[in-house]
Amino acid sequence: MPPQLDVLDARSRILDAAAHLFRREGFSGTSMDAIAALARMSKRTLYAGFPDKRAVLEAVLEQFIARRFAMIERIGREAASDEAILTRMVGALNAMATDEDALAMYRLLVAEATNLPALALAANRNGLTQAQAMLRQPLLNCGVRDPDRAACFLYDLAVLAPMHRLLVGTDNLHMDVAAIVRLVLQGVKGM
Numbered sequence: 001m002p003p004q005l006d007v008l009d010a011r012s013r014i015l016d017a018a019a020h021l022f023r024r025e026g027f028s029g030t031s032m033d034a035i036a037a038l039a040r041m042s043k044r045t046l047y048a049g050f051p052d053k054r055a056v057l058e059a060v061l062e063q064f065i066a067r068r069f070a071m072i073e074r075i076g077r078e079a080a081s082d083e084a085i086l087t088r089m090v091g092a093l094n095a096m097a098t099d100e101d102a103l104a105m106y107r108l109l110v111a112e113a114t115n116l117p118a119l120a121l122a123a124n125r126n127g128l129t130q131a132q133a134m135l136r137q138p139l140l141n142c143g144v145r146d147p148d149r150a151a152c153f154l155y156d157l158a159v160l161a162p163m164h165r166l167l168v169g170t171d172n173l174h175m176d177v178a179a180i181v182r183l184v185l186q187g188v189k190g191m
Helices: 005-026 032-038 041-047 053-076 084-095 098-114 117-141 147-167 177-188
Strands: none
Touching: 005 032, 005 053, 005 098, 032 041, 032 053, 032 117, 041 147, 053 084, 053 098, 053 117, 084 117, 084 177, 098 117, 098 147, 117 147, 147 177
């Protein structure tokens, strides 16, 4: 196998192993030894790619968010109109923010927010920034003058609010995504 593929395979194994352990054991309960063992590699190889556990967590979060947004964008492209694209993307954002993997990652961020505040803030900003980038053109096509602000509203309503409800143990109320999209479009046109 070419050296570049070896590096990519090792990185993928590390991130998959770390994501599994972080979700199951938490950040504090996961050691670099455990990550190396689960990834079936030496600690030396692990440290060659990541200086510390925090760097591994950052990479896990970046990969997790990037994979989710790639799936959402593919889902959105299948719709016919710009409002339908928005509705599908916002629905996918909601679904992917409220599944068990996303909730586990968010619990991890909340648990470590005191120790790693910059990491929690960066992960939240990364999610919002990607949502804004993904929703910008369909929002502009729907006549929204400030698509980033509208995307922020949609992100708060379809991602953060339902996620928080689930994290505190309340039911995830049925969400009429199409109604939320229409409401935001009506409220922000001309803003």
